[in-house]
Amino acid sequence: MFEFAMITGLNITGDEATGDGTQRRNMLHDAYFEGQGTVLLTQPFDAIRRCDQMLDRLKLGLVYILESMVRCHHKKTTTDLFHLEIVDDIDRFNDYPWGWRCFEDTVYVFIRSHSKLKGAIRKYDTYGLPLTVQIWAYETVHLMGARFARRGETRCPRMHHWRASRSEGCST
Known part of the structure; x- marks a missing residue:
C-alpha cells in the first residue's frame, strides 16, 4: 500500500465512508443522466460535450478521468454512482482516499x-x-x-x- 501511494501520489487516508446510508439527491445524475439506474463510462464524456455549465463540466470531467484513467475501467463498465455524488462537493472529492x-x-x-x-x-x-x-x-x-x-x-x-x-x- 505504501509503495502504491508513493507511485501514484494518491491519498490513502481520509474519510472512507461511501455514505451514511441516507439517500441524497444526486444533482449531476439527475441533470445529465435523467436518474438512470446505470451510467456507462462513455456517458459522462458525452454529457461534458452537451453541458454549458463550466463547474458541471469540471465535475463530469473528474468522474470521467477517475473511471477511465485512474480506476481503468472498460468503456462498457458502469460508472459508480457514488462518484457522481461525491464530486458534487469538490473538497470532499479531493480529500477522499482514492489511492x-x-x-x-x-x-x-x-x-x-x-x-x-x-x-x-x-x-x-x-x-x-x-x-x-x-x-x-x-x-x-x-x-x-x-x-x-x-x-x-x-x-x-x-x-x-x-x-x-x-x-x-x-x-x-
Missing part, C-alpha cells in the same frame, strides 16, 4: 484473473491495467522499464518521472 480505492481495485483484478483457469495454465487478464501497476513494473523489473519507458528525474510521486519510449510504439 486506497484504486489499490483495492488492482488487488481485485489480480485475484479475479488468477483464479480463472484457462486449460492447465493460469493467465492474467491485464485489460485496463492500472497505470500504477505499469509504473511499479517499470521500477521493479528493470528490463521492462528499459524496453518500454524512459526514466527522467527523480521526484514524487514517482509516476511523474516515467515517459513512454516512442521507439517501441507505447504510450502512457
